[in-house]
Amino acid sequence: xxxxxxxxxxxxxxxxxxxxxxxxxxxxxxxxxxxxxxxxxxxxxxxxxxxxxxxxxxxxxxxxxxxxxxxxxxxxxxxxx
Amino acid sequence: xxxxxxxxxxxxxxxxxxxxxxxxxxxxxxxxxxxxxxxxxxxxxxxxxxxxxxxxxxxxxxxxxxxxxxxxxxxxxxxxxxxxxxxxxxxxxxxxxxxxxxxxxxxxxxxxxxxxxxxxxxxxxxxxxxxxxxxxxxxxxxxxxxxxxxxxxxxxxxxxxxxxxxxxxxxxxxxxxxxxxxxxxxxxxxxxxxxxxxxxxxxxxxxxxxxxxxxxxxxxxxxxxxxxxxxxxxxxxxxxxxxxxxxxxxxxxxxxxxxxxxxxxxxxxxxxxxxxxxxxxxxxxxxxxxxxxxxxxxxxxxxxxxxxxxxxxxxxxxxxxxxxxxxxxxxxxxxxxxxxxxxxxxxxxxxxxxxxxxxxxxxxxxxxxxxxxxxxxxxxxxxxxxxxxxxxxxxxxxxxxxxxxxxxxx
Numbered sequence: 001x002x003x004x005x006x007x008x009x010x011x012x013x014x015x016x017x018x019x020x021x022x023x024x025x026x027x028x029x030x031x032x033x034x035x036x037x038x039x040x041x042x043x044x045x046x047x048x049x050x051x052x053x054x055x056x057x058x059x060x061x062x063x064x065x066x067x068x069x070x071x072x073x074x075x076x077x078x079x080x081x
Numbered sequence: 082x083x084x085x086x087x088x089x090x091x092x093x094x095x096x097x098x099x100x101x102x103x104x105x106x107x108x109x110x111x112x113x114x115x116x117x118x119x120x121x122x123x124x125x126x127x128x129x130x131x132x133x134x135x136x137x138x139x140x141x142x143x144x145x146x147x148x149x150x151x152x153x154x155x156x157x158x159x160x161x162x163x164x165x166x167x168x169x170x171x172x173x174x175x176x177x178x179x180x181x182x183x184x185x186x187x188x189x190x191x192x193x194x195x196x197x198x199x200x201x202x203x204x205x206x207x208x209x210x211x212x213x214x215x216x217x218x219x220x221x222x223x224x225x226x227x228x229x230x231x232x233x234x235x236x237x238x239x240x241x242x243x244x245x246x247x248x249x250x251x252x253x254x255x256x257x258x259x260x261x262x263x264x265x266x267x268x269x270x271x272x273x274x275x276x277x278x279x280x281x282x283x284x285x286x287x288x289x290x291x292x293x294x295x296x297x298x299x300x301x302x303x304x305x306x307x308x309x310x311x312x313x314x315x316x317x318x319x320x321x322x323x324x325x326x327x328x329x330x331x332x333x334x335x336x337x338x339x340x341x342x343x344x345x346x347x348x349x350x351x352x353x354x355x356x357x358x359x360x361x362x363x364x365x366x367x368x369x370x371x372x373x374x375x376x377x378x379x380x381x382x383x384x385x386x387x388x389x390x391x392x393x394x395x396x397x398x399x400x401x402x403x404x405x406x407x408x409x410x411x412x413x414x415x416x417x418x419x420x421x422x423x424x425x426x427x428x429x430x431x432x433x434x435x436x437x438x439x440x441x442x443x444x445x446x447x448x449x450x451x452x453x454x455x456x457x458x459x460x461x462x463x464x465x466x467x468x469x470x471x472x473x474x475x476x477x478x479x480x481x482x483x484x485x486x487x488x489x490x491x
Contacts, residue, residue, distance in 0.1 A: 039102040054103065
């Protein structure tokens with residue numbers, strides 16, 4: 001199942017040097033630990049910097065969007081086997 | 082001193098990036114096609130994963146056809162920003178090891194390692210270091226095939242000879258023998274039409290191409306015949322272009338999720354597209370003198386024409402009005418409009434002169450103000466009321482994706 005969404009989520013992150021690593025998210029009243037960050041890429045919307053985190057656990061893939069201007073996280077893509 | 086050229090080519094690029102991002106897609110037949118949220122049934126396969134290729138899925142195949150061949154195929158919508166970022170990482174890795182880097186396409190790059198490597202053993206070591214860096218920066222699933230040879234032609238043939246993740250080194254004394262083993266279709270510069278024409282002459286392999294006298298090839302193909310003759314022996318004088326050439330044209334085309342059937346729909350979409358073209362023109366501080374508009378119908382037939390303007394333009398409304406005048410007389414709506422395209426060419430890098438007329442001066446001021454808004458808030462910061470019902474999803478294909486605009490944004 002592959003779905004696209006734009007849901008605000010709460011994210012717990014680790015800061016290591018200049019890097020940010022999401023470790024768990026809270027979405028739909030559920031808590032999802034994030035054992036793997038597979039790819040991080042950035043983009044610009046005008047002067048706003050956006051980072052996308054492609055993360056996964058053993059059954060789910062999630063793409064998270066981090067808006068550096070207002071410091072909000074959104075879940076934008078969800079894939080389950 | 083002989084050159085040492087390296088060609089690096091990502092394997093199944095878009096599909097590998099998707100498999101890197103989503104481990105649940107690894108080992109599965111996937112195809113990258115279409116746009117996120119779009120109708121994937123009207124798309125074509127942009128890239129197939131190795132697993133899908135093994136099942137017969139090919140690039141440019143219609144998705145319905147691919148699904149028929151491989152029912153378990155997972156179709157993943159493309160994400161151009163992600164691919165552009167990986168391309169940028171590839172270029173950065175290459176720049177670390179060579180001064181001269183030529184981006185050949187979104188997933189291919191030539192680098193000159195003559196000085197950095199010194200010899201072919203050094204070049205092999207550099208190739209391994211590049212591979213290690215790519216794994217670290219792009220992930221272990223994004224593999225690349227690497228070819229090392231004395232020129233670009235043979236380096237590309239070499240990288241394509243072993244896939245995936247190959248490393249093929251062709252030293253100068255091995256070139257003639259190596260080239261003999263490659264099919265003509267693998268040569269960058271021999272397209273389907275040339276291959277067909279050569280076949281009509283009885284030339285179906287490098288060996289048979291070598292038997293045709295150079296003078297005869299020149300007689301048949303003009304200067305290209307000379308290139309063909311040299312290529313059959315692995316000789317080429319191509320040089321690396323380490324600079325981004327200025328754009329010759331700027332355009333947008335779009336395949337709609339359903340065929341357009343009414344004039345207002347076509348007109349609105351043309352205007353929205355022209356605005357996008359105009360914004361990119363102004364971003365690059367250019368104006369255009371030629372406007373081209375084209376249409377493709379549901380039956381895959383099409384039409385198009387171009388017009389040269391007396392005064393160069395850079396605003397969307399003028400481009401749209403001209404495009405409409407070009408298209409309207411030949412539009413056959415009953416065939417259903419599948420794709421529309423607008424492009425501008427004969428670009429000049431000059432500022433538009435200030436108009437003598439008050440109305441046009443005010444319009445220029447408005448456009449300048451809107452450009453500031455777009456620079457700050459992104460390309461979708463404003464729209465004309467008449468185009469509110471139009472929406473364009475991002476295109477997947479790396480070849481047509483606007484990496485320059487992307488780079489300007491980042």
